[in-house]
Amino acid sequence: MVETLWKFHGIDDAFIPKPNGIDPIIQKVLFSKGITDTAEMEEFLSPKPQKTYNxxxxxxxxxxxxxxxxxxxxxxxxxxxxxxxxxxxxxxxxxxxxxxxxxxxxxxxxxxxxxxxxxxxxxxxxxxxxxxxxxxxxxxxxxxxxxxxxxxxxxxxxxxxxxxxxxxxxxxxxxxxxxxxxxxxxxxxxxxxxxxxxxxxxxxxxxxxxxKNCLNEILDLLALATVADVVPLIDENRTMLKYGLQRINQPTRHGLNFLIQSIGLGGKKITAHHIGYILGPHFNASGRLDDARAGVELLLAREPEKVAALTRHLIACNNERKLIQDQGLEFCREKVEKEYPNDLFLVIDSGNTHEGVIGIIAGRIRDIYYRPTLIVTEATEEGILKGSGRSIDGLDIYETLKKSADLFVKFGGHKNACGFSIEKNKLPLLRQRLNQQAAEIKAENPGIFMKSLKVHGILRPTEITEKLVEELERIEPYGMGNEKPLFLMSNLPVSYPSELSFIGKAKEHIKLRGIPGSRGPMEAIGFGLAQCYLDRLGAPEALDLLGFPCFNEWNGNRSIQFMISDMKKSRNKD
The missing domain is CATH 3.90.1640.30 (inorganic pyrophosphatase (n-terminal core))
Structure with missing residues:
Protein backbone atom coordinates (compact mmCIF):
# COMPACT_ATOMS: atom_id res chain seq x y z
CA MET A 1 0.00 0.00 0.00
CA VAL A 2 1.31 3.45 -0.94
CA GLU A 3 2.14 5.64 2.04
CA THR A 4 -0.12 8.66 2.16
CA LEU A 5 0.29 12.25 3.21
CA TRP A 6 -2.38 13.56 5.57
CA LYS A 7 -3.32 17.15 4.80
CA PHE A 8 -5.13 18.96 7.58
CA HIS A 9 -7.84 21.18 6.17
CA GLY A 10 -10.59 23.26 7.70
CA ILE A 11 -9.80 22.44 11.32
CA ASP A 12 -8.00 25.54 12.55
CA ASP A 13 -9.08 27.00 15.85
CA ALA A 14 -9.90 30.34 14.21
CA PHE A 15 -12.94 28.83 12.47
CA ILE A 16 -16.14 30.39 13.79
CA PRO A 17 -19.35 28.54 12.84
CA LYS A 18 -22.30 30.55 11.63
CA PRO A 19 -25.39 30.66 13.89
CA ASN A 20 -27.60 29.00 11.27
CA GLY A 21 -28.69 25.80 13.00
CA ILE A 22 -26.22 23.63 11.06
CA ASP A 23 -23.88 21.50 13.19
CA PRO A 24 -20.45 23.22 13.52
CA ILE A 25 -18.64 20.04 12.41
CA ILE A 26 -20.83 19.90 9.29
CA GLN A 27 -20.13 23.58 8.65
CA LYS A 28 -16.40 22.91 8.78
CA VAL A 29 -16.76 20.12 6.25
CA LEU A 30 -18.82 22.32 3.93
CA PHE A 31 -16.31 25.18 4.29
CA SER A 32 -13.56 22.79 3.20
CA LYS A 33 -15.61 22.05 0.08
CA GLY A 34 -15.90 25.76 -0.69
CA ILE A 35 -19.51 26.03 0.49
CA THR A 36 -19.54 29.02 2.83
CA ASP A 37 -22.85 30.83 2.24
CA THR A 38 -25.76 29.74 4.44
CA ALA A 39 -28.14 29.47 1.48
CA GLU A 40 -25.61 27.31 -0.38
CA MET A 41 -25.21 25.11 2.70
CA GLU A 42 -28.94 24.60 2.98
CA GLU A 43 -29.20 23.79 -0.74
CA PHE A 44 -26.34 21.29 -0.45
CA LEU A 45 -27.90 19.54 2.54
CA SER A 46 -31.50 19.67 1.35
CA PRO A 47 -33.24 16.37 0.46
CA LYS A 48 -35.04 18.37 -2.25
CA PRO A 49 -32.35 20.52 -3.91
CA GLN A 50 -33.36 23.05 -6.55
CA LYS A 51 -30.09 23.62 -8.44
CA THR A 52 -30.82 22.78 -12.07
CA TYR A 53 -30.70 24.73 -15.33
CA ASN A 54 -32.88 25.47 -18.33
CA LYS A 212 -43.31 16.15 -15.92
CA ASN A 213 -43.86 12.64 -14.59
CA CYS A 214 -42.36 11.28 -17.80
CA LEU A 215 -39.09 12.91 -16.68
CA ASN A 216 -39.39 11.77 -13.07
CA GLU A 217 -39.70 8.16 -14.22
CA ILE A 218 -36.29 8.20 -15.95
CA LEU A 219 -34.35 9.77 -13.09
CA ASP A 220 -33.28 6.32 -11.87
CA LEU A 221 -31.39 5.81 -15.13
CA LEU A 222 -29.75 9.19 -14.74
CA ALA A 223 -28.61 8.31 -11.20
CA LEU A 224 -27.15 5.02 -12.40
CA ALA A 225 -25.07 6.74 -15.09
CA THR A 226 -24.04 9.76 -13.01
CA VAL A 227 -22.40 7.60 -10.35
CA ALA A 228 -21.02 4.89 -12.63
CA ASP A 229 -19.35 7.38 -14.98
CA VAL A 230 -17.54 9.01 -12.04
CA VAL A 231 -18.45 12.60 -12.84
CA PRO A 232 -18.20 15.14 -9.99
CA LEU A 233 -21.18 14.86 -7.65
CA ILE A 234 -21.64 18.59 -7.32
CA ASP A 235 -23.99 21.27 -8.63
CA GLU A 236 -26.63 19.93 -11.04
CA ASN A 237 -25.21 16.40 -10.89
CA ARG A 238 -25.87 16.35 -7.15
CA THR A 239 -29.43 17.58 -7.63
CA MET A 240 -30.28 14.99 -10.28
CA LEU A 241 -28.57 12.19 -8.37
CA LYS A 242 -30.50 12.91 -5.15
CA TYR A 243 -33.83 12.69 -6.96
CA GLY A 244 -32.61 9.68 -8.95
CA LEU A 245 -31.68 7.80 -5.78
CA GLN A 246 -35.13 8.51 -4.38
CA ARG A 247 -36.55 6.95 -7.53
CA ILE A 248 -34.34 3.86 -7.24
CA ASN A 249 -35.43 3.41 -3.65
CA GLN A 250 -39.10 3.55 -4.69
CA PRO A 251 -38.62 1.17 -7.62
CA THR A 252 -40.92 1.00 -10.60
CA ARG A 253 -38.36 -0.26 -13.13
CA HIS A 254 -38.83 -4.02 -13.15
CA GLY A 255 -35.38 -5.03 -14.39
CA LEU A 256 -33.40 -2.78 -12.08
CA ASN A 257 -35.48 -3.82 -9.08
CA PHE A 258 -35.10 -7.53 -9.88
CA LEU A 259 -31.33 -7.13 -10.18
CA ILE A 260 -31.23 -5.29 -6.84
CA GLN A 261 -33.13 -8.17 -5.20
CA SER A 262 -31.01 -10.84 -6.92
CA ILE A 263 -27.62 -9.53 -5.78
CA GLY A 264 -28.53 -9.21 -2.13
CA LEU A 265 -29.45 -5.53 -1.95
CA GLY A 266 -33.16 -6.08 -1.42
CA GLY A 267 -34.50 -4.18 1.57
CA LYS A 268 -31.44 -1.92 1.77
CA LYS A 269 -31.37 1.79 1.08
CA ILE A 270 -29.54 2.05 -2.24
CA THR A 271 -26.75 4.63 -2.12
CA ALA A 272 -24.19 5.96 -4.58
CA HIS A 273 -21.78 3.40 -3.12
CA HIS A 274 -24.08 0.54 -4.15
CA ILE A 275 -24.33 1.93 -7.67
CA GLY A 276 -20.60 2.50 -8.06
CA TYR A 277 -19.37 -0.78 -6.62
CA ILE A 278 -22.19 -3.31 -7.06
CA LEU A 279 -24.95 -2.32 -9.50
CA GLY A 280 -22.84 -0.46 -12.06
CA PRO A 281 -20.28 -3.27 -12.52
CA HIS A 282 -23.07 -5.72 -13.41
CA PHE A 283 -24.15 -3.52 -16.32
CA ASN A 284 -20.57 -2.82 -17.33
CA ALA A 285 -19.69 -6.52 -17.30
CA SER A 286 -22.11 -7.34 -20.11
CA GLY A 287 -20.57 -4.65 -22.32
CA ARG A 288 -17.05 -5.66 -21.36
CA LEU A 289 -17.34 -9.37 -22.06
CA ASP A 290 -20.41 -9.85 -24.24
CA ASP A 291 -23.04 -7.52 -25.68
CA ALA A 292 -24.14 -4.37 -23.85
CA ARG A 293 -27.63 -4.73 -25.34
CA ALA A 294 -28.44 -7.05 -22.43
CA GLY A 295 -28.13 -4.11 -20.04
CA VAL A 296 -30.44 -1.92 -22.13
CA GLU A 297 -32.96 -4.71 -22.49
CA LEU A 298 -32.99 -5.33 -18.74
CA LEU A 299 -33.64 -1.64 -18.02
CA LEU A 300 -36.54 -1.60 -20.49
CA ALA A 301 -38.01 -5.07 -19.93
CA ARG A 302 -41.34 -5.66 -18.20
CA GLU A 303 -41.98 -9.37 -18.80
CA PRO A 304 -40.99 -11.40 -15.68
CA GLU A 305 -39.35 -14.25 -17.62
CA LYS A 306 -37.28 -11.88 -19.74
CA VAL A 307 -36.26 -9.85 -16.68
CA ALA A 308 -35.14 -13.00 -14.84
CA ALA A 309 -33.15 -14.35 -17.79
CA LEU A 310 -31.38 -11.03 -18.42
CA THR A 311 -30.58 -10.67 -14.72
CA ARG A 312 -28.99 -14.12 -14.63
CA HIS A 313 -26.95 -13.19 -17.70
CA LEU A 314 -25.62 -9.97 -16.15
CA ILE A 315 -24.71 -11.75 -12.90
CA ALA A 316 -22.87 -14.49 -14.82
CA CYS A 317 -20.98 -11.89 -16.87
CA ASN A 318 -19.96 -10.03 -13.72
CA ASN A 319 -18.69 -13.20 -12.04
CA GLU A 320 -16.63 -14.00 -15.13
CA ARG A 321 -15.37 -10.41 -15.25
CA LYS A 322 -14.10 -10.63 -11.67
CA LEU A 323 -12.11 -13.79 -12.44
CA ILE A 324 -10.53 -12.38 -15.60
CA GLN A 325 -9.82 -9.08 -13.87
CA ASP A 326 -8.06 -10.73 -10.89
CA GLN A 327 -5.84 -12.77 -13.22
CA GLY A 328 -4.96 -9.72 -15.32
CA LEU A 329 -4.26 -7.60 -12.25
CA GLU A 330 -1.83 -10.15 -10.83
CA PHE A 331 -0.03 -10.38 -14.21
CA CYS A 332 0.32 -6.59 -14.40
CA ARG A 333 1.51 -6.25 -10.79
CA GLU A 334 4.27 -8.78 -11.39
CA LYS A 335 5.29 -6.90 -14.53
CA VAL A 336 5.51 -3.58 -12.68
CA GLU A 337 7.65 -5.11 -9.92
CA LYS A 338 10.02 -6.81 -12.37
CA GLU A 339 10.26 -4.35 -15.26
CA TYR A 340 9.03 -0.88 -14.25
CA PRO A 341 9.50 -0.43 -10.48
CA ASN A 342 10.87 3.11 -10.88
CA ASP A 343 8.65 4.40 -13.69
CA LEU A 344 6.60 7.49 -12.86
CA PHE A 345 4.10 6.77 -15.67
CA LEU A 346 3.22 3.08 -15.89
CA VAL A 347 2.66 1.71 -19.41
CA ILE A 348 2.01 -2.02 -19.15
CA ASP A 349 1.45 -4.58 -21.91
CA SER A 350 -0.98 -7.05 -20.34
CA GLY A 351 -0.58 -9.63 -23.12
CA ASN A 352 -3.91 -11.18 -24.05
CA THR A 353 -5.90 -9.88 -21.10
CA HIS A 354 -9.50 -9.31 -22.16
CA GLU A 355 -9.81 -5.72 -23.31
CA GLY A 356 -13.07 -5.40 -21.40
CA VAL A 357 -11.25 -5.31 -18.06
CA ILE A 358 -8.08 -3.33 -18.84
CA GLY A 359 -9.70 -0.07 -17.71
CA ILE A 360 -10.51 -1.56 -14.32
CA ILE A 361 -7.00 -2.98 -14.03
CA ALA A 362 -5.53 0.42 -14.94
CA GLY A 363 -7.50 1.95 -12.08
CA ARG A 364 -6.36 -0.73 -9.62
CA ILE A 365 -2.69 -0.42 -10.61
CA ARG A 366 -2.99 3.37 -10.33
CA ASP A 367 -4.34 2.97 -6.80
CA ILE A 368 -1.70 0.45 -5.72
CA TYR A 369 1.33 2.43 -6.93
CA TYR A 370 -0.25 5.88 -7.19
CA ARG A 371 1.09 6.43 -10.68
CA PRO A 372 -0.81 7.40 -13.86
CA THR A 373 -1.31 4.09 -15.65
CA LEU A 374 -1.95 2.78 -19.15
CA ILE A 375 -2.80 -0.89 -19.70
CA VAL A 376 -2.72 -2.27 -23.25
CA THR A 377 -3.78 -5.60 -24.71
CA GLU A 378 -3.73 -7.32 -28.09
CA ALA A 379 -6.38 -6.07 -30.52
CA THR A 380 -8.04 -8.19 -33.19
CA GLU A 381 -6.00 -6.34 -35.84
CA GLU A 382 -2.47 -7.61 -36.36
CA GLY A 383 0.17 -5.41 -34.74
CA ILE A 384 -2.36 -3.15 -32.96
CA LEU A 385 -2.79 -2.73 -29.21
CA LYS A 386 -5.86 -1.36 -27.49
CA GLY A 387 -5.33 0.61 -24.32
CA SER A 388 -7.08 2.22 -21.40
CA GLY A 389 -5.69 4.72 -18.90
CA ARG A 390 -6.43 6.15 -15.47
CA SER A 391 -4.79 9.16 -13.88
CA ILE A 392 -3.87 10.56 -10.47
CA ASP A 393 -5.01 13.85 -8.96
CA GLY A 394 -3.48 16.86 -10.65
CA LEU A 395 -2.35 15.13 -13.84
CA ASP A 396 -4.65 15.51 -16.86
CA ILE A 397 -4.12 12.25 -18.72
CA TYR A 398 -5.96 13.45 -21.83
CA GLU A 399 -3.78 16.54 -22.23
CA THR A 400 -0.65 14.53 -21.41
CA LEU A 401 -1.34 11.89 -24.05
CA LYS A 402 -2.46 14.55 -26.51
CA LYS A 403 1.19 15.63 -26.75
CA SER A 404 1.90 12.21 -28.27
CA ALA A 405 -1.12 12.20 -30.57
CA ASP A 406 1.14 11.34 -33.52
CA LEU A 407 1.67 7.85 -32.04
CA PHE A 408 -1.97 6.82 -31.79
CA VAL A 409 -4.25 5.17 -34.30
CA LYS A 410 -7.22 6.39 -32.25
CA PHE A 411 -7.37 8.33 -29.02
CA GLY A 412 -9.92 10.05 -26.76
CA GLY A 413 -10.96 10.68 -23.17
CA HIS A 414 -10.88 13.31 -20.43
CA LYS A 415 -8.61 14.38 -17.57
CA ASN A 416 -9.14 11.26 -15.45
CA ALA A 417 -9.39 8.48 -18.03
CA CYS A 418 -8.63 7.71 -21.67
CA GLY A 419 -8.91 5.03 -24.31
CA PHE A 420 -6.75 4.53 -27.37
CA SER A 421 -5.28 2.18 -29.95
CA ILE A 422 -1.62 2.16 -30.98
CA GLU A 423 0.76 0.19 -33.18
CA LYS A 424 2.66 -2.27 -31.01
CA ASN A 425 6.08 -1.11 -32.15
CA LYS A 426 5.32 2.43 -30.98
CA LEU A 427 4.59 1.46 -27.37
CA PRO A 428 8.22 1.78 -26.13
CA LEU A 429 8.42 5.31 -27.54
CA LEU A 430 5.13 6.22 -25.86
CA ARG A 431 6.43 4.87 -22.54
CA GLN A 432 9.63 6.88 -22.94
CA ARG A 433 7.80 10.12 -23.76
CA LEU A 434 5.28 9.77 -20.93
CA ASN A 435 7.95 9.06 -18.34
CA GLN A 436 9.94 12.05 -19.55
CA GLN A 437 6.83 14.23 -19.19
CA ALA A 438 6.13 12.77 -15.76
CA ALA A 439 9.68 13.58 -14.65
CA GLU A 440 9.23 17.18 -15.77
CA ILE A 441 5.92 17.40 -13.92
CA LYS A 442 7.50 15.97 -10.77
CA ALA A 443 10.36 18.48 -10.97
CA GLU A 444 7.81 21.31 -10.92
CA ASN A 445 5.51 19.69 -8.37
CA PRO A 446 7.30 17.00 -6.30
CA GLY A 447 4.22 16.13 -4.26
CA ILE A 448 2.00 15.21 -7.20
CA PHE A 449 3.08 11.55 -7.12
CA MET A 450 2.33 11.16 -3.44
CA LYS A 451 -1.20 10.24 -2.51
CA SER A 452 -2.76 12.64 -0.04
CA LEU A 453 -5.83 12.40 2.14
CA LYS A 454 -7.61 15.48 3.42
CA VAL A 455 -8.29 15.59 7.16
CA HIS A 456 -11.53 17.47 7.82
CA GLY A 457 -11.43 17.38 11.59
CA ILE A 458 -10.16 15.78 14.76
CA LEU A 459 -12.67 13.77 16.78
CA ARG A 460 -12.46 12.18 20.16
CA PRO A 461 -14.25 8.81 20.20
CA THR A 462 -16.79 10.15 22.69
CA GLU A 463 -17.75 12.92 20.22
CA ILE A 464 -18.95 10.37 17.66
CA THR A 465 -22.66 10.29 18.44
CA GLU A 466 -25.67 9.01 16.54
CA LYS A 467 -26.73 12.60 15.94
CA LEU A 468 -23.36 13.44 14.38
CA VAL A 469 -23.52 10.39 12.08
CA GLU A 470 -27.06 11.34 11.04
CA GLU A 471 -25.88 14.89 10.29
CA LEU A 472 -22.99 13.55 8.22
CA GLU A 473 -25.45 11.48 6.16
CA ARG A 474 -26.92 14.76 4.92
CA ILE A 475 -23.67 15.39 3.00
CA GLU A 476 -24.30 12.29 0.89
CA PRO A 477 -24.25 11.15 -1.88
CA TYR A 478 -20.48 10.77 -1.86
CA GLY A 479 -18.30 10.37 -4.89
CA MET A 480 -15.85 12.29 -7.04
CA GLY A 481 -16.05 15.99 -6.22
CA ASN A 482 -17.87 15.25 -2.97
CA GLU A 483 -15.58 12.82 -1.23
CA LYS A 484 -16.35 11.51 2.23
CA PRO A 485 -15.01 13.82 4.92
CA LEU A 486 -12.27 12.07 6.88
CA PHE A 487 -11.67 12.55 10.59
CA LEU A 488 -8.67 11.81 12.76
CA MET A 489 -8.88 9.79 15.96
CA SER A 490 -5.43 9.94 17.52
CA ASN A 491 -3.42 7.98 20.05
CA LEU A 492 -5.68 4.94 20.40
CA PRO A 493 -3.93 2.24 22.47
CA VAL A 494 -4.08 -1.22 20.92
CA SER A 495 -2.91 -4.65 21.87
CA TYR A 496 -2.97 -7.80 19.76
CA PRO A 497 -5.04 -9.94 19.86
CA SER A 498 -7.31 -8.54 22.61
CA GLU A 499 -8.37 -5.31 20.85
CA LEU A 500 -6.99 -5.78 17.34
CA SER A 501 -7.67 -8.72 15.04
CA PHE A 502 -7.38 -9.67 11.39
CA ILE A 503 -10.55 -10.76 9.62
CA GLY A 504 -11.68 -11.92 6.16
CA LYS A 505 -10.98 -15.08 4.19
CA ALA A 506 -7.33 -14.15 3.73
CA LYS A 507 -7.12 -12.13 6.97
CA GLU A 508 -6.69 -9.06 4.79
CA HIS A 509 -8.88 -6.73 6.87
CA ILE A 510 -8.28 -5.24 10.28
CA LYS A 511 -10.73 -4.77 13.16
CA LEU A 512 -10.14 -2.69 16.26
CA ARG A 513 -12.51 -3.27 19.18
CA GLY A 514 -13.20 -1.59 22.49
CA ILE A 515 -12.84 2.06 21.45
CA PRO A 516 -14.67 4.07 24.15
CA GLY A 517 -17.45 5.68 22.12
CA SER A 518 -20.32 7.95 23.18
CA ARG A 519 -22.58 5.01 24.03
CA GLY A 520 -20.19 2.25 24.95
CA PRO A 521 -17.44 0.40 23.05
CA MET A 522 -17.11 1.19 19.33
CA GLU A 523 -15.44 -0.83 16.57
CA ALA A 524 -13.19 0.40 13.76
CA ILE A 525 -12.81 -1.55 10.51
CA GLY A 526 -10.05 -1.16 7.92
CA PHE A 527 -10.74 -3.11 4.73
CA GLY A 528 -7.56 -4.30 3.03
CA LEU A 529 -5.36 -2.66 5.67
CA ALA A 530 -3.95 -5.74 7.43
CA GLN A 531 -0.79 -5.79 5.33
CA CYS A 532 -0.31 -2.08 5.85
CA TYR A 533 -0.48 -2.59 9.61
CA LEU A 534 2.00 -5.44 9.60
CA ASP A 535 4.48 -4.16 7.01
CA ARG A 536 4.41 -0.41 7.41
CA LEU A 537 3.60 0.12 11.06
CA GLY A 538 5.22 -2.82 12.77
CA ALA A 539 2.41 -3.49 15.24
CA PRO A 540 2.65 -0.32 17.36
CA GLU A 541 1.17 0.12 20.84
CA ALA A 542 -0.94 3.13 19.76
CA LEU A 543 -2.51 4.19 16.45
CA ASP A 544 -3.76 7.31 14.74
CA LEU A 545 -6.79 6.39 12.63
CA LEU A 546 -8.08 8.42 9.71
CA GLY A 547 -11.57 7.51 8.62
CA PHE A 548 -15.28 8.11 8.69
CA PRO A 549 -17.99 7.25 11.25
CA CYS A 550 -21.12 5.55 9.96
CA PHE A 551 -23.91 3.23 11.03
CA ASN A 552 -23.52 -0.53 10.87
CA GLU A 553 -26.86 -2.33 10.63
CA TRP A 554 -26.95 -6.07 11.23
CA ASN A 555 -29.87 -8.33 12.15
CA GLY A 556 -32.01 -5.35 13.03
CA ASN A 557 -29.40 -3.79 15.31
CA ARG A 558 -27.73 -0.47 14.59
CA SER A 559 -24.35 0.57 15.95
CA ILE A 560 -21.73 3.19 15.12
CA GLN A 561 -18.66 1.98 13.29
CA PHE A 562 -15.52 3.88 12.30
CA MET A 563 -14.41 3.00 8.76
CA ILE A 564 -10.63 3.34 8.56
CA SER A 565 -9.16 4.85 5.39
CA ASP A 566 -5.57 4.95 6.62
CA MET A 567 -3.58 4.49 9.80
CA LYS A 568 -0.26 5.59 11.20
CA LYS A 569 1.82 4.88 14.25
CA SER A 570 0.86 7.34 16.94
CA ARG A 571 3.57 9.89 17.64
CA ASN A 572 2.20 10.94 21.00
CA LYS A 573 1.84 8.26 23.61
CA ASP A 574 0.25 9.02 26.95
Missing part, protein backbone atom coordinates in the same frame (compact mmCIF):
# COMPACT_ATOMS: atom_id res chain seq x y z
CA UNK A 55 -31.99 22.93 -21.04
CA UNK A 56 -32.30 25.61 -23.71
CA UNK A 57 -29.20 27.33 -22.31
CA UNK A 58 -27.21 24.55 -23.98
CA UNK A 59 -25.86 25.45 -27.39
CA UNK A 60 -27.96 23.94 -30.24
CA UNK A 61 -30.68 22.67 -27.89
CA UNK A 62 -33.44 24.69 -29.55
CA UNK A 63 -32.51 23.39 -32.99
CA UNK A 64 -31.84 19.80 -31.85
CA UNK A 65 -35.09 19.43 -29.90
CA UNK A 66 -37.07 20.99 -32.76
CA UNK A 67 -35.51 18.51 -35.20
CA UNK A 68 -36.32 15.51 -32.98
CA UNK A 69 -39.88 16.78 -32.58
CA UNK A 70 -40.19 17.11 -36.33
CA UNK A 71 -39.12 13.50 -36.84
CA UNK A 72 -41.54 12.30 -34.16
CA UNK A 73 -44.48 14.14 -35.76
CA UNK A 74 -43.58 12.90 -39.23
CA UNK A 75 -43.30 9.32 -37.91
CA UNK A 76 -39.72 9.00 -39.14
CA UNK A 77 -37.30 6.34 -37.90
CA UNK A 78 -35.07 7.52 -35.06
CA UNK A 79 -32.01 5.51 -33.98
CA UNK A 80 -30.15 6.04 -30.70
CA UNK A 81 -26.45 5.19 -30.96
CA UNK A 82 -24.58 4.79 -27.66
CA UNK A 83 -21.49 3.54 -25.91
CA UNK A 84 -21.25 0.11 -24.25
CA UNK A 85 -20.50 1.32 -20.70
CA UNK A 86 -23.05 2.13 -17.99
CA UNK A 87 -23.33 5.75 -19.11
CA UNK A 88 -24.05 4.70 -22.69
CA UNK A 89 -26.41 1.88 -21.71
CA UNK A 90 -28.39 4.12 -19.33
CA UNK A 91 -28.46 6.94 -21.91
CA UNK A 92 -29.93 4.66 -24.56
CA UNK A 93 -32.48 3.26 -22.12
CA UNK A 94 -33.40 6.80 -21.04
CA UNK A 95 -34.13 8.05 -24.56
CA UNK A 96 -35.78 4.77 -25.59
CA UNK A 97 -38.05 5.03 -22.55
CA UNK A 98 -38.79 8.74 -22.99
CA UNK A 99 -39.17 8.90 -26.78
CA UNK A 100 -41.04 5.59 -26.80
CA UNK A 101 -43.93 7.41 -25.15
CA UNK A 102 -44.38 9.57 -28.27
CA UNK A 103 -43.31 7.35 -31.17
CA UNK A 104 -43.00 3.67 -32.03
CA UNK A 105 -40.34 4.45 -34.67
CA UNK A 106 -37.51 4.30 -32.17
CA UNK A 107 -34.53 1.89 -32.25
CA UNK A 108 -31.02 1.70 -30.85
CA UNK A 109 -27.53 0.48 -31.68
CA UNK A 110 -24.54 -0.33 -29.43
CA UNK A 111 -21.21 -1.33 -30.97
CA UNK A 112 -19.52 -4.51 -29.79
CA UNK A 113 -16.44 -3.58 -27.77
CA UNK A 114 -14.05 -6.18 -29.24
CA UNK A 115 -15.18 -5.98 -32.86
CA UNK A 116 -16.10 -2.31 -33.30
CA UNK A 117 -14.54 -0.39 -30.44
CA UNK A 118 -15.74 2.84 -28.87
CA UNK A 119 -17.88 5.40 -30.63
CA UNK A 120 -19.39 5.76 -34.07
CA UNK A 121 -18.08 3.63 -36.92
CA UNK A 122 -18.83 3.76 -40.63
CA UNK A 123 -19.95 0.15 -40.94
CA UNK A 124 -22.54 0.62 -38.20
CA UNK A 125 -23.83 3.82 -39.79
CA UNK A 126 -24.27 2.01 -43.10
CA UNK A 127 -26.09 -0.84 -41.30
CA UNK A 128 -28.40 1.63 -39.54
CA UNK A 129 -29.17 3.30 -42.86
CA UNK A 130 -29.95 -0.07 -44.44
CA UNK A 131 -32.49 -0.63 -41.66
CA UNK A 132 -34.34 2.54 -42.62
CA UNK A 133 -32.95 5.16 -40.25
CA UNK A 134 -33.82 8.81 -40.86
CA UNK A 135 -32.24 10.38 -37.77
CA UNK A 136 -29.35 9.23 -35.56
CA UNK A 137 -29.00 10.61 -32.04
CA UNK A 138 -25.71 9.68 -30.39
CA UNK A 139 -25.42 9.41 -26.63
CA UNK A 140 -22.14 9.45 -24.70
CA UNK A 141 -20.10 9.48 -27.91
CA UNK A 142 -19.53 11.30 -31.20
CA UNK A 143 -17.71 14.52 -30.31
CA UNK A 144 -14.71 13.57 -32.46
CA UNK A 145 -16.57 11.54 -35.12
CA UNK A 146 -15.99 13.86 -38.09
CA UNK A 147 -15.92 11.33 -40.92
CA UNK A 148 -18.73 9.24 -39.44
CA UNK A 149 -21.05 12.26 -39.17
CA UNK A 150 -20.16 13.18 -42.74
CA UNK A 151 -21.01 9.66 -43.91
CA UNK A 152 -24.40 9.74 -42.16
CA UNK A 153 -25.29 12.99 -43.90
CA UNK A 154 -24.05 11.72 -47.27
CA UNK A 155 -26.39 8.73 -46.88
CA UNK A 156 -29.34 11.07 -46.39
CA UNK A 157 -29.62 10.86 -42.59
CA UNK A 158 -29.67 13.67 -40.07
CA UNK A 159 -27.41 13.22 -37.04
CA UNK A 160 -27.46 14.89 -33.60
CA UNK A 161 -24.49 14.31 -31.32
CA UNK A 162 -25.08 14.38 -27.56
CA UNK A 163 -21.87 13.82 -25.65
CA UNK A 164 -19.75 15.01 -22.72
CA UNK A 165 -16.26 14.05 -23.87
CA UNK A 166 -13.65 16.54 -25.02
CA UNK A 167 -13.98 17.79 -28.58
CA UNK A 168 -11.16 17.80 -31.11
CA UNK A 169 -10.14 20.89 -33.06
CA UNK A 170 -12.05 19.61 -36.10
CA UNK A 171 -15.69 19.14 -35.15
CA UNK A 172 -18.39 17.02 -36.78
CA UNK A 173 -20.57 18.99 -39.20
CA UNK A 174 -23.89 18.50 -37.43
CA UNK A 175 -25.85 19.63 -34.40
CA UNK A 176 -23.84 18.96 -31.24
CA UNK A 177 -25.12 19.03 -27.67
CA UNK A 178 -22.02 19.18 -25.50
CA UNK A 179 -21.53 21.87 -22.83
CA UNK A 180 -17.76 21.66 -23.37
CA UNK A 181 -17.99 22.96 -26.94
CA UNK A 182 -16.89 26.49 -27.72
CA UNK A 183 -19.63 29.07 -27.40
CA UNK A 184 -21.88 26.97 -25.14
CA UNK A 185 -23.28 29.08 -22.29
CA UNK A 186 -24.69 26.18 -20.29
CA UNK A 187 -23.64 26.92 -16.67
CA UNK A 188 -22.57 23.40 -15.70
CA UNK A 189 -20.00 21.62 -17.87
CA UNK A 190 -19.58 18.35 -15.99
CA UNK A 191 -22.69 16.33 -16.85
CA UNK A 192 -22.26 12.71 -17.84
CA UNK A 193 -23.49 11.54 -21.24
CA UNK A 194 -26.81 10.48 -19.74
CA UNK A 195 -27.14 13.92 -18.15
CA UNK A 196 -27.02 15.54 -21.58
CA UNK A 197 -29.52 13.00 -22.95
CA UNK A 198 -31.76 13.94 -20.01
CA UNK A 199 -31.46 17.66 -20.86
CA UNK A 200 -32.63 16.81 -24.39
CA UNK A 201 -35.57 14.92 -22.86
CA UNK A 202 -36.33 17.97 -20.69
CA UNK A 203 -36.38 20.22 -23.75
CA UNK A 204 -38.66 17.81 -25.62
CA UNK A 205 -40.99 17.50 -22.63
CA UNK A 206 -41.46 21.26 -22.74
CA UNK A 207 -41.99 21.35 -26.51
CA UNK A 208 -44.43 18.45 -26.39
CA UNK A 209 -46.28 19.84 -23.37
CA UNK A 210 -45.92 16.39 -21.80
CA UNK A 211 -46.45 15.79 -18.06
Missing amino acids: PFLMKNMEEASALVLQYILKKKNIWIYGDYDVDGVASIALLMDFLGRFTDRIHYYIPLRAEEGYGLNCEAIQEIKNKGADLIITVDCGSTSVKEAALAKSLGMEIIITDHHNLSEEKPDCLILNPKQEGCSYPFKLLCGCGIAFKLAQALQQKLGAP
